[in-house]
Amino acid sequence: xxxxxxxxxxxxxxxxxxxxxxxxxxxxxxxxxxxxxxxxxxxxxxxxxxxxxxxxxxxxxxxxxxxxxxxxxxxxxxxxxxxxxxxxxxxxxxxxxxxxxxxxxxxxxxxxxxxxxxxxxxxxxxxxxxxxxxxxxxxxxxxxxxxxxxxxxxxxxxxxxxxxxxxxxxxxxxxxxxxxxxxxxxxxxxxxx
Amino acid sequence: xxxxxxxxxxxxxxxxxxxxxxxxxxxxxxxxxxxxxxxxxxxxxxxxxxxxxxxxxxxxxxxxxxxxxxxxxxxxxxxxxxxxxxxxxxxxxxxxxxxxxxxxxxxxxxxxxxxxxxxxxxxxxxxxxxxxxxxxxxxxxxxxxxxxxxxxxxxxxxxxxxxxxxxxxxxxxxxxxxxxxxxxxxxxxxxxxxxxxxxxxxxxxxxxxxxxxxxxxxxxxxxxxxxxxxxxxxxxxxxxxxxxxxxxxxxxxxxxxxxxxxxxxxxxxxxxxxxxxxxxxxxxxxx
Numbered sequence: 001x002x003x004x005x006x007x008x009x010x011x012x013x014x015x016x017x018x019x020x021x022x023x024x025x026x027x028x029x030x031x032x033x034x035x036x037x038x039x040x041x042x043x044x045x046x047x048x049x050x051x052x053x054x055x056x057x058x059x060x061x062x063x064x065x066x067x068x069x070x071x072x073x074x075x076x077x078x079x080x081x082x083x084x085x086x087x088x089x090x091x092x093x094x095x096x097x098x099x100x101x102x103x104x105x106x107x108x109x110x111x112x113x114x115x116x117x118x119x120x121x122x123x124x125x126x127x128x129x130x131x132x133x134x135x136x137x138x139x140x141x142x143x144x145x146x147x148x149x150x151x152x153x154x155x156x157x158x159x160x161x162x163x164x165x166x167x168x169x170x171x172x173x174x175x176x177x178x179x180x181x182x183x184x185x186x187x188x189x190x191x192x193x
Numbered sequence: 194x195x196x197x198x199x200x201x202x203x204x205x206x207x208x209x210x211x212x213x214x215x216x217x218x219x220x221x222x223x224x225x226x227x228x229x230x231x232x233x234x235x236x237x238x239x240x241x242x243x244x245x246x247x248x249x250x251x252x253x254x255x256x257x258x259x260x261x262x263x264x265x266x267x268x269x270x271x272x273x274x275x276x277x278x279x280x281x282x283x284x285x286x287x288x289x290x291x292x293x294x295x296x297x298x299x300x301x302x303x304x305x306x307x308x309x310x311x312x313x314x315x316x317x318x319x320x321x322x323x324x325x326x327x328x329x330x331x332x333x334x335x336x337x338x339x340x341x342x343x344x345x346x347x348x349x350x351x352x353x354x355x356x357x358x359x360x361x362x363x364x365x366x367x368x369x370x371x372x373x374x375x376x377x378x379x380x381x382x383x384x385x386x387x388x389x390x391x392x393x394x395x396x397x398x399x400x401x402x403x404x405x406x407x408x409x410x411x412x413x414x415x416x417x418x419x420x421x422x423x424x425x426x427x428x429x430x431x432x433x434x435x436x437x438x439x440x441x442x443x444x445x446x447x448x449x450x451x452x453x454x455x456x457x458x459x460x461x462x463x464x465x466x467x468x469x470x471x472x473x474x475x476x477x478x479x480x
Binding site for chain 2: 047059139140145146147151152153154155156157161164
C-alpha cells in the first residue's frame, strides 16, 4: 500500500534547492517478513526505501517542483516475494494517481537464476531462497531507460543479458496492466475529498 | 585510472587494516575479529558486518543524514560483494535455516570447513564464511569491516572496495582449538601467538568498480568534479575471472538498457587487471 503526500515546502535546514525532492519511506508490518528481528527489519526497510527512491527519482520531473518535497510512504502488508518490484510499481501508480508529472510509469520486477541455470521471472519466496543469483530491475519502458538495477550473485555474460531481457519483458507487461488500472480509476467517479 | 597508493597495517589494534589513496581520495579500512555467536539462520557460518562512515571534513554534504544513508548504501554494496545473501534477504536466510540445521555439529575445529549446504554449497565467490565457524551453532568468528572515508575526491566505492580487499589480506585470525572436557562441555582455547594465526582466503573476493555515464560514454575512476558531470553510475562487483558478482545502480537519471550492458562490460574488462595488480603488490616480498 502506498500513499503520496505533497508537494509541500522543503525544510529550511536542508537549504535551497531548485529541484524538488522525493522522500521515500517503507515500513513492513510485523507479520509481513517472518522471522526477522528488529534490527534486521530496520535494515530491510532502509534498503527498500533507498531502492524505491532510486527507482522513482529519475521518472518524476523534479525540476518542475522547486523547493518542494513529495513524501512517498509505503507499507508492505505481506511480503510474498518480489517486494521491491511491487513497491516500485505501487509507488509509481500512486504518484501518477496523485497527478505528479512524470516521464513514464515505472514498473519493477525481479528475476532469479536457479542453480540449473533456469531464469525465473517474479520468483516466489521459496524460489528466491533457492536461487543462485538474482536481479531486480525498474525501468521506464517508453524511454527504455533503466532506473534501478541491483544484481546479486554470479552471472555469466550471456545469462546476465538474458536475465535483463526477461526482466524488461516482464516490466513491459506490468506497464500495460498499470496503465489499464490507471485508466479504470479515472473512469470511476471519485468521492469528493 | 589514477595511481593507487596502499599502506597496510596502519591500525595496530585491528586484526587487519589498510589505507588507500587514489588521487585525493583517502580511505582507511580496519578489520576486527571477535568471537561471537553465529546467526540462528546460518549456524555453521561466521558473521560479517560492514560499515562505511564519512568524515565530515571529506565534504560538507556528508554532514547529517545524507552521509549516513550514503554510507549505508556503500556498505550494503561492499557487503553483498564479500558474501552472498548476508543482507540480500532475510527470507532467503530463513528458508535455508532448516537445511543448515542438518549440518550442525559437523565441524569441530576452526579450520574444518562446514558441511556443504544446498543454499551455500561452499560459495562460488566471496569469502567462505563457513571457515569462520568455531563450534557449529555456538561460536563463530565475527568479522567487522569498518571503513572511514577521510577525503572524497571521487571513486569512493572503488577505493573502499580495494582497501577492504587489502585489509582482508592483512587480516590474521588467531587459531582456536575446541576441546571437550569430562563433563561434555566444550571449551575454547585461543592460541595468541602470531605464528599460529591464519589468513583468510581472498582469492574469490570480487572488486567493486564504479562505471559512470558521462554523455554517451562509460567512464571509470572519476574525480569529484568529474562526478558532478555524470548522470548515473553503476557499481559492479567483478571477481578475478571477470565474472559479474553483483551490481547496484545509482544516480538521478535512467540508463538505457544497451548502455547498461556496455557499462558492465567495461567493468569486466578493467577489474581482473586491477585485482592482479593489487595482489601482486600485496604479495611482493618488499612489503
